[in-house]
Every structure is written in structure tokens, then in C-alpha cells.
Amino acid sequence: MKIAILSGSVYGAAEEVARHAQRLLGAAGLETWYHPRAGLDELLAFAPEALLVVTSTTGMGELPDNLQPLYHALRDRLPAWSGRPGAVIGLGDSSYGDTYCGGGEQIRELYAEMGILEVLPMLRLDASESVTPETDAEPWLAELIGLLRGR
Numbered sequence: 453m454k455i456a457i458l459s460g461s462v463y464g465a466a467e468e469v470a471r472h473a474q475r476l477l478g479a480a481g482l483e484t485w486y487h488p489r490a491g492l493d494e495l496l497a498f499a500p501e502a503l504l505v506v507t508s509t510t511g512m513g514e515l516p517d518n519l520q521p522l523y524h525a526l527r528d529r530l531p532a533w534s535g536r537p538g539a540v541i542g543l544g545d546s547s548y549g550d551t552y553c554g555g556g557e558q559i560r561e562l563y564a565e566m567g568i569l570e571v572l573p574m575l576r577l578d579a580s581e582s583v584t585p586e587t588d589a590e591p592w593l594a595e596l597i598g599l600l601r602g603r
């Protein structure tokens with residue numbers, strides 16, 4: 453199974469989580485693709501069978517600037533990925549209240565528009581609760597690996 457990992461990050465935490473996810477998914481035998489600065493054409497060339505988006509939230513519930521171009525390109529082009537499995541890891545801070553993990557929520561809406569099926573509830577990593585997002589993501593990633601291998 454070929455899985456593309458996309459990330460949106462301001463200070464680097466989401467990128468670290470994405471890299472860790474790539475290591476674990478790769479070690480489990482999945483074919484991973486993670487190029488933080490790649491555009492839509494490179495992503496399409498990989499022809500992903502599954503999608504994992506790891507994104508923090510900035511501003512008032514917004515996606516980081518470095519994910520915006522790819523997000524808008526996907527919304528404009530809507531590749532025919534309907535029915536493919538997807539999952540989201542949202543990094544945020546619950547002290548922001550209503551906009552907690554708003555960036556991740558925008559990706560969930562994009563998945564819905566594209567017909568991508570969320571195979572696991574979004575993992576929310578709360579910066580006000582923990583400073584070890586990579587290890588915190590491990591049980592959820594193990595569950596994701598199990599679900600993708602079973603398909």
C-alpha cells in the first residue's frame with residue numbers, strides 16, 4: 453500500500469511527527485512518500501493509495517502557510533481518490549478553545565469533499581498537555597498501520 457504523508461507546520465512539531473510517522477509506517481512495510489515542500493504534481497506522480505495529513509493550527513484555526521498551496525491545489529483539482537483511506541493528525545493547543553485543531557478539521561472537510569474515507573478518528577495532540585507529540589502518536593499510528601494492512 454502506497455501512502456502519502458502531507459504536513460503543515462509553523463515551528464516544526466508537526467513535521468517531526470510526520471517524519472516519525474513515515475519511519476513507523478515504512479518499518480511496517482508500507483511504501484511511504486513524504487516531501488514537505490513538494491507540490492500537487494509530485495504528489496499525483498506518486499499515485500497514493502492512502503493519505504495521512506499531519507498539521508498544526510495557527511492564527512485563529514488556520515492551516516499553516518506551508519500547507520496552504522497544496523491544500524488549495526487539492527481543493528481546486530479534486531483528484532479522483534474517492535473511496536481511498538485517509539487519516540489526520542492535528543496538532544493544536546486546547547487553550548485556543550473553539551479553534552482547537554481547526555487546521556486538522558479543515559483537512560477532514562477536504563477529505564469529505566474528495567470522498568476520502570477517514571479510517572480512524574482524528575488524533576488531536578494538545579501542546580498544552582504534552583511536549584512529546586511524536587511518542588504520543590505511536591499507539592494511534594500502530595492502529596492506523598493495522599487498519600491499512602488489513603485492506
Ligand SMILES: Cc1cc2nc3c(=O)[nH]c(=O)nc-3n(C[C@H](O)[C@H](O)[C@H](O)COP(=O)(O)O)c2cc1C
Nearest residue numbers: 461462463464465466508509511513544545552553
Ligand atoms: C500564533 C499561534 C496561533 C495558534 N493558533 C492555534 C489555534 O487556533 N488552534 C489550536 O488548536 N492551536 C493553535 N496554536 C497552537 C499550535 O498549533 C501548537 O502549538 C502546535 O503544536 C504547533 O505545531 P508546529 O510546530 O508544527 O507549528 C497556535 C500557536 C501559535 C503560536
